């Protein structure tokens with residue numbers, strides 16, 4: 025049997041499962057996806073697609089459609105809780121990377137992948153309303169069990185069933201109990217006038233109490249001439265919730281930003297005008313030592329759920345599909361291909377899972393809060409010199425596999441904007 029004759033079942037039609045299907049199709053395979061929801065809808069809010077995520081979209085032949093639905097990330101600015109600027113850096117091609125960094129609505133991106141799967145693999149490539157409950161391995165095949173349909177036997181099952189993966193639960197029961205970190209995200213979108221460059225991401229607040237990220241995800245949203253802005257507020261909360269779609273209220277977090285004055289953005293107004301607010305708990309999943317059990321392999325959030333900070337979770341999920349398809353196409357030995365995939369990806373991605381539990385480069389806001397003892401500063405250079413912040417950012421970008429262009433040559437890449445002094 026040639027490797028492309030492999031009968032491959034993918035569990036889950038999120039970004040990981042859909043991209044895996046497209047990448048396998050590019051290599052000549054004909055996988056089938058089993059998705060639990062009866063009808064896919066564009067759910068979620070924003071995703072920050074890093075340069076390596078855009079590269080994957082280009083290789084899938086989807087860059088133009090992706091550009092049309094997303095916003096070019098131009099600059100990233102860090103503020104304390106008073107709205108005083110700490111640090112800024114450029115993004116994507118503006119920083120000198122070969123690919124763009126772009127902001128997009130998670131649901132629109134998922135629907136782009138979904139439409140493309142239907143176009144390229146055919147309408148029967150996705151079986152919806154099919155909830156997988158578990159698997160049974162045989163010598164060189166695997167049987168998937170469903171709670172509402174007959175079993176399916178395949179040569180390989182790729183589990184892309186997300187953060188609450190049923191398959192991970194079976195494979196690693198000891199690592200599947202969710203542990204609430206005590207931190208919750210309030211996530212929402214607001215329709216508003218464009219601000220700053222139109223592609224500016226803001227990081228605001230003192231992480232000791234609350235932290236906020238703001239970025240636009242759609243220009244001229246539905247012909248209104250306004251931008252759809254994604255924002256996420258992190259704060260402690262006693263109670264956890266268990267769903268991406270649990271509704272919340274901004275009233276719980278507004279007070280953290282009542283002294284915040286950003287020169288070009290009224291934060292309070294943006295929060296109050298939210299179209300919807302969702303709660304999402306930060307759940308700790310321990311990094312796994314293996315993603316493989318016989319003819320089953322985990323990918324995406326099922327394999328390496330990480331705190332959804334900074335877009336790496338979605339981008340790493342997308343990268344998995346291409347890597348796995350390449351290894352499967354390179355050999356007829358499925359076990360060898362799965363092992364090669366795991367060897368390529370597991371250690372590096374587990375490093376990111378742990379890094380996202382910490383603060384990454386967001387630590388600079390904590391440092392400023394501590395060094396100023398929570399007060400306003402007069403001269404940021406006396407509190408956090410640019411060179412010190414630059415070193416922190418360069419280290420982080422290297423950790424996630426994207427060393428800053430120019431860093432090797434010792435070029436300073438961070439800067440401070442002049443928004444505060446503009447009339």
Ligand SMILES: Cc1cc2nc3c(=O)[nH]c(=O)nc-3n(C[C@H](O)[C@H](O)[C@H](O)COP(=O)(O)OP(=O)(O)OC[C@H]3O[C@@H](n4cnc5c(N)ncnc54)[C@H](O)[C@@H]3O)c2cc1C
Pocket residue numbers: 035036037038039040041058059060061067068069070071130154155156157184185186187188189190211268269323324325326332335337338339341
């Ligand atoms: C409704 C929803 C909203 C989200 N919103 C955001 C957001 O706003 N911002 C953000 O950064 N990330 C969001 N995410 C998570 C983000 O999509 C992932 O972190 C990342 O893209 C990795 O994707 P994934 O395909 O591995 O997982 P997911 O995107 O979680 O996709 C998993 C898929 O598997 C399906 N599935 C689950 N269990 C089974 C089963 N037993 N049988 C069959 N199918 C199953 C799910 O319905 C889902 O379609 C959201 C996820 C979901 C499901």
